[in-house]
Amino acid sequence: MTPPDPERGALQVAGRRLSFLDFGGPGRPLLALHGHFGEGRTFTRLAGELGDSWRVVAPDQRGHGRSDRSADYSRSGYVEDAAAVLEHLGIRGAVVLGHS
Template identity: 75%
Template sequence: MTSTSSTSSTILTESRRAATVVAGRRLSFLDFGGPGRPLLALHGHFGEGRTCAGLARELGDSWRVIALDQRGHGLSDCPTDFSRTGYIEDAAAVLEHVGVDGAVVLGHSLGGVNAYQLAARHPDLVDALVVEDVGAEAEGDLSFSLSWPHRTPTRAELLERLGESAGYLVGAVREYPDG
């Protein structure tokens, strides 16, 4: 892990990529380490754990940010089941894997729903909850995303074809060696 010194604390600039296996599926997450209070960060639809890198840098060593690539996102395996129960059990498994109980759980959008459901179903794992950009019931229609291209020759072409949606997704778009 690389760090740089600041006048008052060590600000983490890189995370440790780790994984655990749940029901035969790989769950990838970033652990920004540090001696601070543990915070599990759950990203929104079309996001991934690395979108929390800026947050981890800002929080410095006051918090240990663990950012999960939720099922089917980032470097985690894509299951056939995208049920709420599946998402919740994945988050609980990651907390158990890293030996954390009593975490603060922060969730954005999809992650927000998963965060409060995790707190409700596993109160022993969650001490506090921060839910951002989602209501108590999420019934969003994401069918508009079905027309998005799955692969393009370059990242730039994908962002161009996504049009207005690209601003929201730019942080989660990966370029593979073959496009």
């Protein structure tokens, strides 16, 4: 399946730019979190394979891709960023996929 063209968005979290890709679609939300040295576009092929069954949202995590660096790279910091992206998009619940 051809990967969809994602919409790139951004929001401010604690004074930092947090960029994300939203592959859209009517399906169930899937928050896809890349590992170190990755970025949101890592999940482009997956979004294409899942088609309209899932709405894949893939942030460029802090210090990666088009997101700003942070002084804090703690687990709680990453969790706060993920929650901020979902809130920004009005997504109340999502399946979370991550790798590292």
